Amino acid sequence: MRKKQMVLWISAGFLVPILLSAIFALSADLLHLYQLKNLLRKPSLEVFIIVSPAFFCSLFMLRYHKWLRVVEKQQESGLIHVSFHRILHEYMMHSMLSFFLLSFLVTYWGNGRQEDTVLIFLICMGVMITAYAPFYFGLLVRIYDYLYRLGFSVQFRNAGWNQGAIMAVGMAIIGIFVTTTLFVYIISKTIGSAITLYDAWERAFIISIVVGVPLIMLILMIRQFYSHLLQHKHSQLLSLHLLLEKLYGNLELTDMFLEDMVATVKQVIGAEVVTLVIHAKREGKERIFPAGYYREGESVKEYTEECSSMRVPIFIDGQTAGYFCLRDKVGALRFTREDGEIMRSFSRAFSMVLQNSHYIEELKKERQVAQEAAGLKSQILSTMSHELRTPLNAIIGYSDIVIDVLRGSVPDKQITNVKRINESGRHLLGVINDILDLSKMEAGQMNATIEPVHMRTLLQFCMHNAETLCGERPIVFSIEGETDIWIRSDEQKLKQIIMNLVSNAVKFTERGSIIVRLSRRARDIIIEVEDTGVGILQEHQTAIFEPFKQIDGSLARKYKGTGLGLSIAARLVSLLGGSICVESEKGQGSRFSIHLSDVFHEQ
Numbered sequence: 001m002r003k004k005q006m007v008l009w010i011s012a013g014f015l016v017p018i019l020l021s022a023i024f025a026l027s028a029d030l031l032h033l034y035q036l037k038n039l040l041r042k043p044s045l046e047v048f049i050i051v052s053p054a055f056f057c058s059l060f061m062l063r064y065h066k067w068l069r070v071v072e073k074q075q076e077s078g079l080i081h082v083s084f085h086r087i088l089h090e091y092m093m094h095s096m097l098s099f100f101l102l103s104f105l106v107t108y109w110g111n112g113r114q115e116d117t118v119l120i121f122l123i124c125m126g127v128m129i130t131a132y133a134p135f136y137f138g139l140l141v142r143i144y145d146y147l148y149r150l151g152f153s154v155q156f157r158n159a160g161w162n163q164g165a166i167m168a169v170g171m172a173i174i175g176i177f178v179t180t181t182l183f184v185y186i187i188s189k190t191i192g193s194a195i196t197l198y199d200a201w202e203r204a205f206i207i208s209i210v211v212g213v214p215l216i217m218l219i220l221m222i223r224q225f226y227s228h229l230l231q232h233k234h235s236q237l238l239s240l241h242l243l244l245e246k247l248y249g250n251l252e253l254t255d256m257f258l259e260d261m262v263a264t265v266k267q268v269i270g271a272e273v274v275t276l277v278i279h280a281k282r283e284g285k286e287r288i289f290p291a292g293y294y295r296e297g298e299s300v301k302e303y304t305e306e307c308s309s310m311r312v313p314i315f316i317d318g319q320t321a322g323y324f325c326l327r328d329k330v331g332a333l334r335f336t337r338e339d340g341e342i343m344r345s346f347s348r349a350f351s352m353v354l355q356n357s358h359y360i361e362e363l364k365k366e367r368q369v370a371q372e373a374a375g376l377k378s379q380i381l382s383t384m385s386h387e388l389r390t391p392l393n394a395i396i397g398y399s400d401i402v403i404d405v406l407r408g409s410v411p412d413k414q415i416t417n418v419k420r421i422n423e424s425g426r427h428l429l430g431v432i433n434d435i436l437d438l439s440k441m442e443a444g445q446m447n448a449t450i451e452p453v454h455m456r457t458l459l460q461f462c463m464h465n466a467e468t469l470c471g472e473r474p475i476v477f478s479i480e481g482e483t484d485i486w487i488r489s490d491e492q493k494l495k496q497i498i499m500n501l502v503s504n505a506v507k508f509t510e511r512g513s514i515i516v517r518l519s520r521r522a523r524d525i526i527i528e529v530e531d532t533g534v535g536i537l538q539e540h541q542t543a544i545f546e547p548f549k550q551i552d553g554s555l556a557r558k559y560k561g562t563g564l565g566l567s568i569a570a571r572l573v574s575l576l577g578g579s580i581c582v583e584s585e586k587g588q589g590s591r592f593s594i595h596l597s598d599v600f601h602e603q
Contacts, residue, residue, distance in 0.1 A: 016131060017095075024123075056097055103128065122178055240345075246261075262289050275326075311325050316355050324346075448490040453494060463502065478515050498527065514531045530589065535586045536590055
């Protein structure tokens with residue numbers, strides 16, 4: 001719509017000065033009506049007179065629309081500023097060419113007084129320039145307003161306004177001066193008055209001052225009004241930008257923050273009363289900010305064009321989640337379309353923040369439920385720790401006694417059955433201990449007790465226990481490296497780490513060797529557990545450190561276990577401030593490396 005208005009304004013800038021010039025020439029008897037009719041009877045001149053302004057107007061229209069397309073894609077305000085003044089100069093150039101040609105044709109072929117042709121030509125040009133001045137300044141104002149809507153005009157300097165105002169005033173005064181001077185001179189010659197061209201200039205100068213001063217004041221007032229309007233809009237946008245930054249920075253929409261936000265909206269829009277109403281999601285009640293301004297049952301008009309009140313809805317997922325209600329524009333009778341556009345943009349931004357706040361509330365509730373579930377889990381695990389381990393320890397203890405007491409007095413098959421009971425009980429006790437350890441780690445309830453640890457003693461203990469796990473399989477156990485050293489760490493947890501790695505190596509090694517290697521780099525300690533077992537594929541080497549994850553997850557897998565050993569070992573290493581990694585190839589065995597930083601202890 002605004003583009004069409006600018007097109008009509010540009011067309012009027014070409015046609016209205018021509019019509020006013022013709023009316024002035026006819027009314028002042030500079031051009032007779034019969035002369036104009038004779039002129040229009042010539043087909044070539046008639047076509048030229050009609051086509052000439054249409055041609056220059058169309059030529060500029062093409063250039064103008066091309067400029068608009070460039071502006072809408074352009075992002076640099078400096079280039080827009082330059083092209084803006086260039087398009088105004090082109091508008092003036094096309095208009096002046098059109099005025100010049102028409103004035104020349106009309107005065108040269110249509111004027112009966114050949115001696116006054118040049119003077120009448122200049123008078124017509126002066127009238128056209130005078131009438132053209134407000135259209136030039138009007139186009140300046142309209143383009144500024146259009147660029148403002150694209151976000152550019154607020155960055156322009158006042159120099160553009162000053163230059164445009166000076167051009168418009170200058171054209172108007174020059175046109176008045178030339179027209180008045182020559183018209184007075186021609187009239188004086190016609191009536192036989194002895195007036196010189198200098199006297200005509202003097203009178204024209206006085207008339208130009210009398211007419212020009214109010215004209216200058218009018219244009220300056222218009223310039224000041226639009227400058228103030230642009231500054232006000234710029235202030236509105238800046239305040240809104242700061243408000244949006246503050247809005248996006250708050251994840252929780254507290255009552256105090258919402259009341260401050262409503263006060264800022266009230267200042268930005270310039271409303272006497274601004275009310276924010278938010279529909280509660282579950283309680284069925286409304287949150288109203290600020291309290292006291294809203295009256296139940298009061299009707300509020302929907303925003304359409306311009307109105308004394310406006311209501312801007314807030315939508316979330318296509319449903320109304322609330323609305324802004326604004327009443328009584330400060331210093332004006334109605335809210336403008338721009339106010340409505342600003343409020344709708346802000347409403348869309350606020351709806352996203354409001355939706356995020358709903359998500360945060362749901363996350364808090366879910367977190368609370370999770371914390372309650374974690375507390376319940378800890379309670380269950382504590383109960384399980386007591387209720388399961390106590391009878392299991394009794395079963396294991398009594399089965400040990402039965403094996404020792406009845407060995408040799410009962411058949412070997414019965415002793416074997418009792419051993420299976422003992423082994424199953426120990427296995428189940430190990431599973432329970434692993435689950436309890438993992439639960440403590442996840443709850444953050446496991447701490448490290450740092451003390452001096454002799455590494456050779458610890459490694460020998462681990463390897464001795466591991467030898468009992470392999471049964472009759474041909475596996476060679478060995479310890480390598482500088483083992484007679486002391487470190488500062490948690491002995492029980494370090495022992496559990498190495499036992500998990502070694503027992504895991506025993507599980508997946510049918511024959512060959514299992515080596516525990518210890519090395520020192522300055523104050524760092526590196527422990528390696530290497531085996532000649534089945535190995536691990538590259539794509540599985542990350543998953544083995546996750547709880548309950550095994551390479552073969554089928555029910556009929558060959559290697560039994562819960563999949564907690566490596567996960568617990570990795571978490572214990574992290575608790576001790578170290579890191580663990582694995583190097584392996586399928587069928588070539590595996591090597592697990594533990595790196596403990598700054599733990600070397602000198603005795």
